[in-house]
Amino acid sequence: MTSQTPLLSAELSRRGFLRGVGVAGAGLALASCARTAGSGPTEIVFYQSKPEVIGYFDDLIDQFHQSQSRVRVRHDATSNLAGTFVRESPPDIGCLNYNFEISRYVERGALSDLGDMPEAGRILDELQPLIDVTATYPDRTSVIPYSLMAAAVLYNRQIFAEHDLTVPTTWDELIAVCDTLAAAGVTPLYSTFKDPWTIAQGHFDYSVGGTVDTTTFFNQLKRQGTNVGPDSPVSFEKQFLAPVQQMQELVPYSQDNAESRGYGDGNLAFANGEAAMYLQGPWAIGEIAKSNPDLDVGAFPLPMTDDPADRKVRVNIDLALWIPEQSTKKEAAREFLSFLMQPDVIDAYNAHALGFGVTKDAAPVSNATLVELKDFYDRAAFYLGASQLVPQSIPLQNYTQSLAAGADPEPVLRTLDADWRRLAFRS
Amino acid sequence: MVTAAPTRPGRLDVEATTPTHAGRPRVNRTFYLFLLPTLILFTLSITLPAIMGITLSFTDSVGFGEFQFTGLTNYLALFSDPAIRSSYLFTIGFALVTVLLVNLVAFLLAVGLTAKIRAKVALRAVFVLPMVISGIVIAYVFNFLFSNSVPQLGQAVGITALEQSLLANPDLAWVTIVIVTAWQAIPSALLIYIAGILSIPGEVYEAASMDGASSGRRLVSITLPLVAGYVVINLVIGFKNFLNAYDIIVGLTNGGPGTATRSVAMTIFSGFTGGDYAYQMANATIFFLIAVVLAVIQLRLTRGRNAF
Numbered sequence: 135m136t137s138q139t140p141l142l143s144a145e146l147s148r149r150g151f152l153r154g155v156g157v158a159g160a161g162l163a164l165a166s167c168a169r170t171a172g173s174g175p176t177e178i179v180f181y182q183s184k185p186e187v188i189g190y191f192d193d194l195i196d197q198f199h200q201s202q203s204r205v206r207v208r209h210d211a212t213s214n215l216a217g218t219f220v221r222e223s224p225p226d227i228g229c230l231n232y233n234f235e236i237s238r239y240v241e242r243g244a245l246s247d248l249g250d251m252p253e254a255g256r257i258l259d260e261l262q263p264l265i266d267v268t269a270t271y272p273d274r275t276s277v278i279p280y281s282l283m284a285a286a287v288l289y290n291r292q293i294f295a296e297h298d299l300t301v302p303t304t305w306d307e308l309i310a311v312c313d314t315l316a317a318a319g320v321t322p323l324y325s326t327f328k329d330p331w332t333i334a335q336g337h338f339d340y341s342v343g344g345t346v347d348t349t350t351f352f353n354q355l356k357r358q359g360t361n362v363g364p365d366s367p368v369s370f371e372k373q374f375l376a377p378v379q380q381m382q383e384l385v386p387y388s389q390d391n392a393e394s395r396g397y398g399d400g401n402l403a404f405a406n407g408e409a410a411m412y413l414q415g416p417w418a419i420g421e422i423a424k425s426n427p428d429l430d431v432g433a434f435p436l437p438m439t440d441d442p443a444d445r446k447v448r449v450n451i452d453l454a455l456w457i458p459e460q461s462t463k464k465e466a467a468r469e470f471l472s473f474l475m476q477p478d479v480i481d482a483y484n485a486h487a488l489g490f491g492v493t494k495d496a497a498p499v500s501n502a503t504l505v506e507l508k509d510f511y512d513r514a515a516f517y518l519g520a521s522q523l524v525p526q527s528i529p530l531q532n533y534t535q536s537l538a539a540g541a542d543p544e545p546v547l548r549t550l551d552a553d554w555r556r557l558a559f560r561s
Numbered sequence: 562m563v564t565a566a567p568t569r570p571g572r573l574d575v576e577a578t579t580p581t582h583a584g585r586p587r588v589n590r591t592f593y594l595f596l597l598p599t600l601i602l603f604t605l606s607i608t609l610p611a612i613m614g615i616t617l618s619f620t621d622s623v624g625f626g627e628f629q630f631t632g633l634t635n636y637l638a639l640f641s642d643p644a645i646r647s648s649y650l651f652t653i654g655f656a657l658v659t660v661l662l663v664n665l666v667a668f669l670l671a672v673g674l675t676a677k678i679r680a681k682v683a684l685r686a687v688f689v690l691p692m693v694i695s696g697i698v699i700a701y702v703f704n705f706l707f708s709n710s711v712p713q714l715g716q717a718v719g720i721t722a723l724e725q726s727l728l729a730n731p732d733l734a735w736v737t738i739v740i741v742t743a744w745q746a747i748p749s750a751l752l753i754y755i756a757g758i759l760s761i762p763g764e765v766y767e768a769a770s771m772d773g774a775s776s777g778r779r780l781v782s783i784t785l786p787l788v789a790g791y792v793v794i795n796l797v798i799g800f801k802n803f804l805n806a807y808d809i810i811v812g813l814t815n816g817g818p819g820t821a822t823r824s825v826a827m828t829i830f831s832g833f834t835g836g837d838y839a840y841q842m843a844n845a846t847i848f849f850l851i852a853v854v855l856a857v858i859q860l861r862l863t864r865g866r867n868a869f
Contacts, residue, residue, distance in 0.1 A: 216834055219625040238836035242626035328708065328729065330817055393729030393818075394708040526835030529644070529820050536819030539731065553644065560631070560638045560840055561621055 176466040177206045181215060181225035184453065186417065187487055191229070194483075198473050205466040219244060224458040227467040229474070232277055232454035233522040237269030240276045245456045246464060249275035253475040256493040260514040264451065267349045268523065278471070280453040280480065281489035284507045284516065285335065285415030288422075291430040293320060293410040301434040301506075303442035305380065312387040315410050324409035325388035326400035327538050330531035335448075336413030338534040339519035341381035343448050344438030346373050348517045360558045362551050370554070371547040374520075378543040380438060385538055393539065405429055415448075416488040419503055431503045435510060447507050449516040452489055528553040611849070618842035624833065635843035644820065645828065645844060651735070652825045656803035659739050659746070664795050667747045668788075671754030672780065685755070692748035700812025703741045704728065707813070731821040734814050738822055742809050746802070750795045757791035758784060790863070797859040801852065 182191050188211045195207045210225055218224045219239065230236055239245050248254055254275045261279055269276070289301070297318055302308040312322040326332045342348065354368045362369050389395075389409060397418075404412040405425035412418070413436070422429060435445040455474065457467045473479065481497040484490065488501050490511050499508050510516060524530045533546050618635055622628035639645055674685050691699065707728045715723025727737050761784065769779050785792075807826040810816065816823035825848055832841020 214834075216624060216836075222625065235834075235836075238623045239626075242623055244626045327818075328726075330815070391712070391726075394712065394726030396708075525837070527831065527837035527840070529816065529823070529831075532817050532820045532823070535817050536731070539729070539818055541819065549643070556638050556642055557837075560634050 175204055175206045176463050177208055178226035178461075178463050178466045178470060179210050180207045180470065181210045181213065181218075181228040181230070182453075183211045183215075183230070185211075186420065187483075190483070190486060194474065194479065197479075198470060201473070202469075205469050207470055219458075222460060224460055226457065226461040226463050227470055228456050228458070229280060229453050230456075232265070232268060232279065232451035234268075234525050236277070236454070236456075237525070239456075239458075240269035240271050243271050243274075244458055244460070245271070245274075245276040246459045246461070247274040247276070248278055248455075248457065248468075248471075249273075251278070251468065251471070253278055253472060256475070256495060258492055258494055261451070261492060263349050264449070264518050267352050267518065268451075277454040277456045278475070279451050279492040280455050280474070281451075281484050281487060282492050283415055283417065283450050283452040283488075284490050284504065284511055285340075285448045285450070285519075286433045286435045286507055287340070288404070288412045288414055288418065288503070289432050289434065290404070290407060290410050291432045293407065294432075301432070302437055303445065304437050304440045306440060308437050309383075312384075316387060321389045321409040322387040322411060323384070323389075324395075324400050324404050324412045325385070325392035325538070326395045326397050327388075327392045327535060328394055328396040328399075330535040332397050332400065332414070333534040333538045334521035334531040335415065335519055337381050337384065337538060338378070339448050339521050340413060340436040341377040341384070341438060342374055342520045343446060343517040344436050344444065345377040345380075346520070348520050348523065352520075352523045355554065358558075360555050362554050362558070369547075370550040371544065374547055374550075375543055377438060378537055378547065382537065382540065382543065385540075401425065415450075416501070416504060419488055419501070433503050433506050435507070435515075445510070446515045446517050447510045448519045449490075449511075450519055450522050451492075452487075524550075524554075525557060527557060614842045615846050617839050618846050620839050622839045622842075623836045624838040628839070631839075635840045636847075638840065639843050639847065644823075647820065648823045648825050648828045651822060652804055652806060655735060655738060655742075655806060655822075655824070656800050659742050659803045660796055660799040662739060662743045663746045663750050663799055664792065666743065667750035667795070668754050668792070670747070670751050671758055672784065674751070675755055675758045688751055689748040691745050694745070696745060696808035697812045699741060699745055700809045703737070703744075704813050707737055728814055729818055731818045734818060734822050738806070738810055738813055741813060742803065742806065745809070746799065750799060753791050753795055754788065757788035761787045793862050794859075797855070797862060801855050801859070804848075804852070804855075 180191075180195070182188070188209070192209055195209055198205075198207060213225075215224075215228070215230070224244070257279055261282070265277065265279065293315070294300070297314060297320070299311050299314060302311045315322040325337070351368055351373055355362060358366050358368070364371070385392075389403075395403070398421075400412060400414070401418055401421040402425050403409060404414075404418075405422040407426075407429070416433075419431060422431065435447045437445050455471050457464055457471065461467055474483075475493075477493070477495055480493065481491065484496070485500065488499075488504060490499050490504075491497060499505060499511070521530055521534070528550065530550070533550060536546055537543060617628075619630055619632060620628045621631050621634075670688060674681060674688070678684075708726050712724050712726055715721070727733050765783055765787075766779060769783055774782065805826050806824045807830070810822055810824050810827060814822045816827055825844070829841045829845045829848065832838050832844070
């Protein structure tokens with residue numbers, strides 16, 4: 135074995151960094167897990183690591199403590215989650231992004247069934263296909279969604295107004311908008327190619343999701359097993375080629391130094407009005423407002439076809455609640471879960487974090503930017519980002535970085551097909 | 562970092578034994594007791610996890626929960642995986658280039674720093690400084706320099722090749738990793754070379770200069786052959802360390818652009834966070850075997866040398 139165990143998570147993304155640093159904290163977490171409560175309140179560990187809302191959840195935990203005295207909640211925001219499962223001491227309840235990362239816990243049956251909880255019945259029916267295509271375990275409700283993020287093109291309303299532009303509804307209109315802006319000396323699009331995740335969730339996901347029905351595509355892809363290639367009904371090379379080529383047509387409208395700019399640079403530059411459009415999700419809205427609270431930001435789904443009715447927004451289940459099978463305090467964890475799911479608590483969270491409600495009784499979104507996307511969400515004109523459905527062992531984010539740098543799309547997509555085949559072969 | 566204390570191999574065991582009437586040397590038990598703590602710790606923290614890891618490489622485990630034995634499936638998949646192949650090619654190429662650069666620079670610096678110059682001690686301290694800074698910190702600082710300062714400099718002096726960030730160039734990003742890794746690794750090689758050069762008796766040089774040997778001739782014919790043992794050690798140890806390249810790459814390019822700079826260690830660790838546990842365990846097993854081969858070569862090469 136190699137002599138050094140790296141302390142940092144491999145993906146130094148927005149969230150990954152904190153989590154990586156937290157490996158050290160895992161030891162501490164273990165130590166305190168070992169302490170079993172005799173009499174008195176039951177202590178449960180609540181795992182939640184979305185950096186923007188760690189403080190918010192601390193406040194919620196305080197509220198919960200004031201409302202009852204049976205359960206005490208300890209907030210873990212830094213442990214390496216994979217490590218806790220490997221050591222067979224997972225948290226008692228988790229609240230995490232529901233994507234490729236959590237799917238293996240679901241598929242290996244590591245998460246308990248929540249189907250008997252009344253909260254499970256309150257979830258919007260339209261979300262079920264999104265949950266199923268990500269991961270399922272037979273006859274189980276493994277997760278309960280908590281917050282959903284709808285992402286689209288963020289645009290500077292003031293720049294659009296100055297150039298008499300309206301929101302484009304077709305691909306041709308989009309290109310026309312970009313040409314008009316470029317001719318006027320305005321950078322149409324701010325891109326941050328230094329951070330691969332920004333390309334994967336933005337340029338790549340928007341392009342693919344605007345053309346391909348990702349739920350159908352990935353369900354079919356999974357059914358095909360190792361048969362993914364030129365002769366199979368669906369493959370990355372077949373269905374993704376056209377949207378990826380369109381994405382590469384869009385890339386040149388980015389600013390000149392896009393290759394050396396990261397997420398933080400992008401937020402700052404967009405806040406300063408350096409570009410008209412920015413392919414980022416609602417999580418960037420708060421960051422942009424930190425630099426320029428007065429910026430008038432709008433949002434529209436990236437139009438990829440010549441039919442305005444094809445427009446869809448990219449969604450991801452930003453937070454979902456789950457309780458591991460191995461938790462010995464499931465009842466206490468369920469009590470906290472019910473508290474978090476109380477309509478006023480969950481609505482307040484989603485209003486705060488700029489999420490869309492996931493329950494049938496949720497309050498409508500009210501953020502000035504996101505109201506432009508409300509209609510799409512209400513009509514279920516949405517898709518899961520393709521990058522959220524490809525397992526992490528395939529370096530998709532890095533591939534999208536190559537594509538953004540102008541790599542020939544066919545070989546890259548063929549590699550993606552081959553990676554998928556190999557993954558299917560060994561799992 | 563390798564700061565192995567010089568130990569003498571070979572004849573030591575003779576002193577630890579006392580002849581018995583059976584003719585077979587009997588080893589004093591106390592020596593085994595000295596070994597015991599290390600042996601226990603090593604077994605618990607290295608050997609057992611390694612055996613567990615190798616076992617898991619024959620399964621479809623994701624690190625927890627249910628798993629099944631799948632035989633050689635992971636290994637078969639491994640050998641047909643171009644991503645794995647390119648990570649090995651990149652890592653080995655990177656390690657070769659870096660180890661040569663590090664040793665060339667460190668040797669020349671050592672020659673300079675052992676010569677009769679002013680402020681020798683202060684300069685040595687300056688050159689050793691990079692060794693004490695953590696790799697990830699160095700990587701982030703250089704990341705900023707390569708993304709912002711170097712392109713600005715390129716613009717200012719009109720070198721178009723430098724105007725675009727090197728980190729964003731798939732063909733040249735590896736150069737930045739070599740530079741930064743070398744910057745951090747040169748001090749430890751430098752220290753070994755300084756020690757090596759200082760251990761050469763001054764009389765040899767005196768005799769050479771009396772015979773009229775030029776300073777270049779003395780470097781090639783005296784210094785170099787007499788520190789040859791140190792060169793071998795620096796090359797082998799350096800190469801082995803650079804094969805483990807991880808933190809500096811994560812901080813500089815994170816394996817990009819594309820997958821141009823993904824090292825083997827990064828690929829293996831991605832299995833831990835990415836749910837490809839058993840597969841990357843198989844990869845780690847292969848990597849471990851390569852390390853074993855290198856260790857054997859190192860032992861062979863250094864046996865009988867006067868150093869170590």
